[in-house]
Amino acid sequence: MIIRSVKHSFRYVIIAFFLFVAQNQVSAQYITDKDTTIILISDPNVQLECTQALNDLYNFKFPAAEYQFQYLRAKYKWHPLPYFLMGLIEWWKIMPNTKDTSHDEKFLAYMDSTIEVGEELYDDYPQYRVEASFFLAAAYGFKGRLYSDEERKNWRKAASAGKDALDYLEEGKTKENLSPELLFGDALYNYFSVWVPENYPALKPVLWFFRKGDKALGLKQLKEVSYNAFYTRTEAMVWLMRILNSYENDQPQAFQISKYLHEQYPDNPYFHRYYARMLYSMGRFTEAEPECRNIIARIDSAQVGYEATSGRYASFFLGQIYEARRKPEEAKGFYLRCLKYAEEIEATETGYYLYSLIALGEIAEQQGDKKEAKRYFELVKKKADRKDEAFKDAKRRLKGLEKGD
Known part of the structure; x- marks a missing residue:
């Protein structure tokens, strides 16, 4: 999603x-x-x-x-x-x-x-x-x-x-x-x-x-x-990577390009986060975790080009990783950080923001805090388009909470 x-x-x-x-x-x-x-x-x-x-x-x-x-x-x-x-x-x-x-x-x-x-x-x-x-x-x-x-x-x-x-x-x-x-x-x-x-x-x-x-x-x-090109080589690799990943369903080859670009230009935040996203989407969480943490560390140290957009990616991925490892408190911290980054760049209608809210609501519900869970799900309904899957998901979860009362 x-x-x-x-x-x-x-x-x-x-x-x-x-x-x-x-x-x-x-x-x-x-x-x-x-x-x-x-x-x-x-x-x-x-x-x-x-x-x-x-x-x-x-x-x-x-x-x-x-x-x-x-x-x-x-x-x-x-x-x-x-x-x-x-x-x-x-x-x-x-x-x-x-x-x-x-x-x-x-x-x-x-x-x-x-x-x-x-x-x-x-x-x-x-x-x-x-x-x-x-x-x-x-x-x-x-x-x-x-x-x-x-x-x-x-x-x-x-x-x-x-x-x-x-x-x-x-x-x-x-x-x-x-x-x-x-x-x-x-x-x-x-x-x-x-x-x-x-x-x-x-x-x-x-x-x-x-x-x-x-x-x-x-x-x-x-x-x-x-x-084989000189001036256009890197730009061509960027387009090839995105095409293979988004349109040709060839994640393995797109991943190899993303890995090369990140290794060749380790201080390029766009290449760094794309590589981290590929690791996450391929389920390679052990490798994704240090990359995402490194992205956040670079944001905290104000490294050139590393800002809230990359932080939104990295923190969401870390939230997902720790949730999969059944570490809800660690996951919660990164989901909250994802919200902060998204709000910084006014990206509160995007999937990263909306699904962080859903994840936070789910964690609150699991911890028995139905009031907090309801607040998060209501926020999703407020921010998301009615046709968005996140809106439908939040609506369904709210109905579930009402039935449980």
Whole structure:
């Protein structure tokens, strides 16, 4: 039930799928004459300069990453790459808790700089239009993703950004060879152009204007990018992990990716909590317990990126673990902590909050405190939608309490 609520929040990103595909589809085009078309993105010297900075970015060592990207901006101020990478820093500041809009302005400013510099490259140097188009579409696509986020829902701006991204889709359309680096967008397009109409039939008419996709090919391409790309490798792994876990019912493979990402970037809170969630959902409680405790310890020590969203996950999982071990007092403490974290981020209508309340009510009932149990179940009815399973569960439990009086 909890995992389903997480999947539901992910759907908002998928609904905005064509905005993201617009970001990437043009980037999947590759001209065979690399010397005159791919001027930085495939340059091994630039990649060498970026290696540690990208590691720092995904490991939430933002000042170190920013220092190197600022160096790149000074060296390549005529190119959109450094501005886009600076924007990615702000994007990953948003990722742990998308309810936090404090980084939006700076993120959008870097994407706008990417667009401004990219347009100059596109207009003034026709031979470089493929690479310029990649960054232009990427910047517009990321703006669209932000505007279409569940917490922002600025559909007008999202649609406008999507349209601007689409304008760059024609570049390199006839080119035949795809590099692993630039295959990312084609992979997402192939997968989601089939997935979207399967799950949202109302969007089928929109797809009449797009080429036919292939889910199996999309997954294969995502794996290739995950193995062989440089700039897009980690982003591809994140999408592959989420797709395998949420849509392909392949938890074992998704788990392996989550484990790798956490081990590779141990200070990334998003990867950390995803790994903990995979351990929990697979019933590997012995391994999940120390990871969840570590997440909470990092929140308590104010480590960068570790905040109430991750705490809500970790504390709920710990409550479940201790309840399964028949340690109600320990479980109760973590469920209460889950409520606190959820209230901090105003997430009191989510499954983690509602099922923590139900668990607390159940513990109170088992301990003979029917008044306290009733209070928790009434809170569920107050917070949950009437169609929600948690609402129905609380209603049933309240009836049971009344019969017992």
